[in-house]
Amino acid sequence: MRGIFVLEEQTISKIAAGEVVDRPASVVKELIENSIDAGSRRVVVEVGKGGRDYIRVTDDGCGISEEDVETAFEKHATSKITRIEDLAALQTLGFRGEALPSIAAVSRIELSTRHESEGFGTYLRVEGGGELKERRRITRAVGTTIEVKSLFYNLPARIGTIKSESTELRHIMDVCINYVVIYPEIKFELFHDEKEKPIMSTLGNGEMLDAIVNAYGSSIARELIGLKEPDSPGASSHIIDLQVGGYISKPALVYGTKRHLHTYVNRRFVRSEIMNKAIRRGYGTLLAKYTQPFVVVSLYIEPGEINVNIHPKKHEISFYHPTEVFHAIAESVSATLRHADLIPEVVDVEKEKTREATAGAERAKLFGVPDVGRWEAIEALQTSFQTDSTPEISESRAEGDSGSLDIRPAPLYQILDSYIIAQTEADDMIMVDQHAAAERINFERLIGKYGQRIDKQALLRPYVPELSPHQLFLLRENEDTLRDMGFDIEQFGEGSYIIRAIPVVFYRVIGEEEIMGVMEDLVEESGKREDRIRILFATAACRASVKAGEKLSYESMRQIMEGLKNTKIPFTCPHGRPTMIRMSKKEIEKRFKRR
Numbered sequence: 001m002r003g004i005f006v007l008e009e010q011t012i013s014k015i016a017a018g019e020v021v022d023r024p025a026s027v028v029k030e031l032i033e034n035s036i037d038a039g040s041r042r043v044v045v046e047v048g049k050g051g052r053d054y055i056r057v058t059d060d061g062c063g064i065s066e067e068d069v070e071t072a073f074e075k076h077a078t079s080k081i082t083r084i085e086d087l088a089a090l091q092t093l094g095f096r097g098e099a100l101p102s103i104a105a106v107s108r109i110e111l112s113t114r115h116e117s118e119g120f121g122t123y124l125r126v127e128g129g130g131e132l133k134e135r136r137r138i139t140r141a142v143g144t145t146i147e148v149k150s151l152f153y154n155l156p157a158r159i160g161t162i163k164s165e166s167t168e169l170r171h172i173m174d175v176c177i178n179y180v181v182i183y184p185e186i187k188f189e190l191f192h193d194e195k196e197k198p199i200m201s202t203l204g205n206g207e208m209l210d211a212i213v214n215a216y217g218s219s220i221a222r223e224l225i226g227l228k229e230p231d232s233p234g235a236s237s238h239i240i241d242l243q244v245g246g247y248i249s250k251p252a253l254v255y256g257t258k259r260h261l262h263t264y265v266n267r268r269f270v271r272s273e274i275m276n277k278a279i280r281r282g283y284g285t286l287l288a289k290y291t292q293p294f295v296v297v298s299l300y301i302e303p304g305e306i307n308v309n310i311h312p313k314k315h316e317i318s319f320y321h322p323t324e325v326f327h328a329i330a331e332s333v334s335a336t337l338r339h340a341d342l343i344p345e346v347v348d349v350e351k352e353k354t355r356e357a358t359a360g361a362e363r364a365k366l367f368g369v370p371d372v373g374r375w376e377a378i379e380a381l382q383t384s385f386q387t388d389s390t391p392e393i394s395e396s397r398a399e400g401d402s403g404s405l406d407i408r409p410a411p412l413y414q415i416l417d418s419y420i421i422a423q424t425e426a427d428d429m430i431m432v433d434q435h436a437a438a439e440r441i442n443f444e445r446l447i448g449k450y451g452q453r454i455d456k457q458a459l460l461r462p463y464v465p466e467l468s469p470h471q472l473f474l475l476r477e478n479e480d481t482l483r484d485m486g487f488d489i490e491q492f493g494e495g496s497y498i499i500r501a502i503p504v505v506f507y508r509v510i511g512e513e514e515i516m517g518v519m520e521d522l523v524e525e526s527g528k529r530e531d532r533i534r535i536l537f538a539t540a541a542c543r544a545s546v547k548a549g550e551k552l553s554y555e556s557m558r559q560i561m562e563g564l565k566n567t568k569i570p571f572t573c574p575h576g577r578p579t580m581i582r583m584s585k586k587e588i589e590k591r592f593k594r595r
Contacts, residue, residue: 024051035059050168230331282333288576438545
């Protein structure tokens with residue numbers, strides 16, 4: 001029976017159609033999606049010169065019937081849907097019927113296929129504009145091979161838009177990785193320039209973590225945590241069968257770009273601001289500003305709850321109940337981190353760097369592209385705050401969960417007047433940054449005491465600061481914001497302001513000369529009111545905390561350690577800086593040659 005039909009005009013008019021081929025990687029994407037939709041268990045991608053010479057994708061899927069091979073190259077011909085209403089129950093990656101005709105319009109294509117119901121295969125050769133040049137029956141196994149040659153050969157201006165071989169290959173690798181991690185049951189192989197050894201190969205054993213290892217290496221996998229179900233379903237209960245799965249990295253593994261944020265909805269790779277913000281919310285203050293974690297988040301939701309018909313490339317989607325989706329992801333990420341041991345281990349950095357460099361050089365040699373290791377990740381440790389009800393603060397520890405801190409109350413030592421040395425029940429050594437730890441303790445104390453409330457404290461005498469032109473502009477532009485944050489200010493003449501009250505959290509914490517600096521820091525951060533409140537409390541916590549370089553009594557050290565053990569998120573300060581590091585007993589004995 002025929003499976004591919006040209007959609008009716010009424011349906012075509014409602015589909016977000018358009019150009020789908022802009023570089024070799026987009027061809028690879030469309031062909032891989034067709035292979036997945038065909039039920040393939042193995043997909044082999046071969047490219048020459050970064051895709052400029054040829055792109056060949058072979059699969060062992062169901063194949064295309066002899067009757068359908070020519071129809072497959074007609075515009076809006078698809079087996080995925082028959083009418084626009086089918087999108088509400090879509091189970092496939094493709095549905096527009098534009099991929100093959102769009103590719104055929106700008107290249108030369110050879111197709112070899114055999115449908116599972118037929119005893120023979122079909123060969124087709126199509127050139128620019130979709131013109132059929134050759135067709136014949138062949139003998140081959142069930143499945144499909146599509147070879148795309150001379151991309152943009154009939155559009156000279158477009159050829160110039162193709163970047164260098166290494167750049168295009170990197171884009172192709174990114175496309176392949178997007179499918180590798182979410183379809184671990186499929187064995188993927190990527191070959192370049194007819195080399196015998198693949199530059200990427202997966203096991204196809206159905207284990208997502210193994211697929212991530214195949215794509216990124218074991219060093220990243222060691223820093224990943226499997227996502228857990230939220231401690232309480234909460235707001236996500238509205239949507240039936242809403243599930244969140246995947247892996248997230250510990251806060252110690254971060255990058256400077258979003259390149260390692262893999263977000264999926266019903267196994268479709270998407271770019272969703274809602275999902276990205278939810279992930280960030282789940283991490284809360286565990287991440288430093290301008291850093292991004294390594295994430296593979298897979299959301300399963302009823303097809304009728306999303307709209308995939310937004311953009312021709314199908315990367316963009318919209319949720320009909322975005323709030324429920326947001327909270328489900330944020331709660332899952334938060335619950336996972338809350339139950340994990342996030343204390344960074346002390347390792348032999350030079351040895352680790354050497355190992356990473358060796359692995360990176362090998363990858364670069366195979367891929368033909370430069371490798372960027374995790375040691376080059378941006379570590380901009382600046383203020384990082386999220387929105388109103390970050391799970392790390394609004395929810396207490398799960399019942400029976402005492403956290404990951406098993407630090408003994410004694411002995412305690414201070415070194416360099418900045419760090420406290422302690423010992424765990426497992427005989428590991430813990431080094432705690434006294435200022436960062438005190439910041440975390442004070443921050444959670446303020447959140448617990450005031451929540452989203454800001455109380456004012458009148459100054460004993462009004463303060464009229466000397467303002468630079470820049471400071472005067474900031475105050476004029478942010479008067480309402482500062483008043484909302486607890487500062488009682490008003491204009492005092494032409495070029496001055498008078499301050500009569502400050503937030504109570506700063507009472508006896510800052511002096512008059514520091515007020516303007518605090519106000520500048522606060523107004524430079526944009527966001528919702530809840531964001532600013534968290535910044536306010538974090539700033540107050542920092543100012544009120546013991547500083548690095550201060551000598552501590554034994555009792556002061558004990559109070560810091562006990563306070564840290566009682567916090568909800570003891571692993572970082574409110575600005576995303578680690579509060580402690582661990583050196584295991586095994587590592588210590590190894591350094592002293594006892595192992």
